[in-house]
Amino acid sequence: MRVEYSLLAPYIIKITANLWHQRLGHPGNQAIKSMGLVDSLNRCSACELNKIHKLPFNPQLNDANKALECIKIHMVGLIPPPSVSGNQFFLTIVYQATSFEMVNSLKHKSEALKRFFVAKAYMENLQNLALKKLVSNCGGEFLNKDFNPLTELKVFLHIF
Template structure:
């Protein structure tokens, strides 16, 4: 059984902070200075502007999201409307869910 190619065009956010794409990557084979083995990315879907935060442990994802959220909301005077991820375990924690509500 073959899969049909994706033929549609994905919808893009029409406003800053309307949709944020995020992903956690790691552990890396080689640690960065300071013992960082992971990083988390946040990309604004409208502007395609990206932010990268280094992490020592995957469990720091919530704290880095809070840091990112405070930074961009203060900078733009707007709230994040939606967060899109690959449904990794770091985004499925209850405290992360409560913050997003």
């Protein structure tokens, strides 16, 4: 039986260094070289993307020694699918000095400000102290007409 290789040509793929790299789970250059497959790799966009990381908050913001000296808030969402109760967002509030955390689940992003003020009032009454510094990720829920007057009146310092 004779095989006509010209008929197989469309199904034959040239296996490149990058294809080996992808199929083997994106190992580094050294691993690929040690297998004797190729000498070097081209840049892999997936590997470069996975090496990117978000910088942590400024270390100067981690100097809180007393309760309510510094609070960090972060909004997460839209999370598909919604929870059984219809929540698609959550708000985390971390009290820096004590590492006490509160997590509030929300149906709408617009609820974040109200939940923050409820948590703030609760902790201020509990500790008999006032909030001094608030750190947020510069999200729109904390940069609006309802929130800005408090920072302008110097009720507390808002850091982004």
